[in-house]
Amino acid sequence: MTMTTPLTPEIVSHEGNSMVLSMGPQHPSTHGVLQLMLEIEGETVAKIDAEIGYLHTGIEKSAENLFWSQAQTVIERMDYLAPESNALCYVLACEKLLGITGEIPERANQIRVLFGELTRLASHCVWLGTHAIDIGAITVFFHCFDLRENILDLQEAAGGARMHPNYMRIGGVNGDLPAGFLDKLDALIEKFPKLMRDLRGLLQANPIFQDRTIDVGILPAEEAVRWSVTGPALRASGIAYDVRKAFPYCGYDQYTFDVPTRTEGDAYARFLVRLDEMEESMRIVAQVRKRLDVPGPVMTSNPKVAAPPKETIALSMEALIHHFKIVSEGFRVPPGDVYHAVESPRGELGYYIVSDGGNRPYRVRTRPPSLYNLQALRGIAPGNFIADLVVMIGSLDPVFGEVDR
């Protein structure tokens, strides 16, 4: 790709019939704060430059100043639509560095898988709703949020907060599932097929929707690999790469699920792949649900990272000391570096974590799937209409908390 002069809002026209249009950062369909500098001829996009960074919050830097366990609270806020995926990836990376991956209780892993999939469902609900609004169908949004509401209720029940429950812990999860949780989960599993049928019914066979998405933003497989695209966008181009299958974590290899793929690589294929993925997620959730009837510990008993049970504190000197140390100065992680990846709703989410042996991370480097997926826009957008550009952004599903961090 040749470098071109960056487009700025001050440029009225580059040459001839073209006009420079600044789309964003307050544009309704740039999903947050993306600014796209477009050079348009009529309504056709000739050149496109994505300006990112409007939502830069310095989360990676903040994490360096927080205890290992505290850092997770800010890290959850990167991809605010799938907080559990971020938290899960971070705690898995820390556990790898601590060498306690094998000590995580079975039930904790099941709960992690449960929330990993629920958060994927919730995230895809937001994607579907906003994607539909971008294309002009306003009703889908509310039905998607109706489904998402059920999931947020579950997150609230388990973690105490709706959007950022901060429920994962290095060493397990924060407390067992509350009473009544499994009934709510059963109710969701029960009504999910109907809700999903409604969502599909609103768009999938709609001729106008198909007209707007089929053959729009075609991303060929080799192009997708070249841009490091991952997640549903890659799978819609025909490459069945899913971290859950390729590098299973949290016992994903014990569950039966398929990796939906399509070969067309257009916006409609990405739409179908995500919808199929929602159904696969629910399949995993149903399998996890069956195993959750068996009680068990949800936190490692390793006193190095887990605070001892509250009732032992009054009885044992060591327990009191461990508790005090973990609360007041956290725990230390042996020096070294580690990379761990999970399959977030948007693709391969990875954390590269460096420890200097202290009680705070030395460096937390994120591989946000949205950032990489968004770059593909530069390859697929030119030559298309502004209306198609909106569809493409929506079908790549970027989240700017994650892109800008």
Place this chain on the structure above:
Amino acid sequence: MDAVMNAAPLWVVILVKSAVLLLVVVTTFAYAMLFERKILAWMQLRPGPNRVGPWGLLQPAADAAKLILKEDLTPKTADPLIYRLAPFISLLTAFSVYAIIPFGASADGSAWAIGNVNAGILFVMAIASLGIYGISLGGWASGSKFPLLGSVRSTAQMISYELSMSLSFVGVLILAGTTSLDGIVNAQQRWWFLLPQFVGFVIYVITAVAETNRTPFDLVEAETELVGGFHTEYSGLRFGLFFIAEYVNMLTVACIATLLFLGGWNAPFGLGMVPGIVWFIAKVACFMFFYIWLRGTLPRFRYDRLMAFGWKVLLPIATLNLIATAVWVAYWGK
């Protein structure tokens, strides 16, 4: 009543009629908007406006107060005269149509309308076509890029759809043998033109949606593509005027559909005991509901597809429909 009307000079009668009608249309607009919000809310699993007054019935008044109190901005780059004038063009043309629309008929057969023009339908078409100037000039004069794109779209859309719409009218005119609106309604006493002109009706409905820039043809203000389209830069009351014009136009096309295809104030199935005006209002309300239903259901067309659809699908079908109607009337009579 008649005695008073006969005694007063004509201009007073017309003035009073106009004032009453204006009031009725504006109130109808306000509640059409509330109706739309309530229906949409019902389709979208939410309660809709319910804070201002019982069932939100005073919501239109609150909206109006808000819009009036908002600051009226004119961008520095705008052409001030045309920018300020454009909303009035839209509003004026939207209201003017009501000068000739009949809402019912007295027992002696005279229509309830301010003016009874014998070329009524032509007047409607002429005025409706003028309305687009408000949108395209407003967008152009804003001196801003998104409105410009919106106004270019509006011009293209109008040209593509006006033609098919006119052709769908002509089929009705051939059957009715008159261009006056009450004449067309009277010609539908036996059966509505919906039956013989079904194709024409479908074309009219599609073009009417395009004409009023509503989903799925709301390209002119496509929020997710062009921010606000032609009215991006408008605020306060001027934005409100565009808003009123859009809804009044919706009511207009619903009235025209009722008059031309749905039998006007003629009662269906011999239910003559219910007054004609009730039927008229009911038919208009059904059409409005259909409009809102469309908005709740359909995604938006893409600009080029919309043009292709207008020229390559609607126009040929409308032409064939017209020829078929003409041949049928010529050979088999009425």
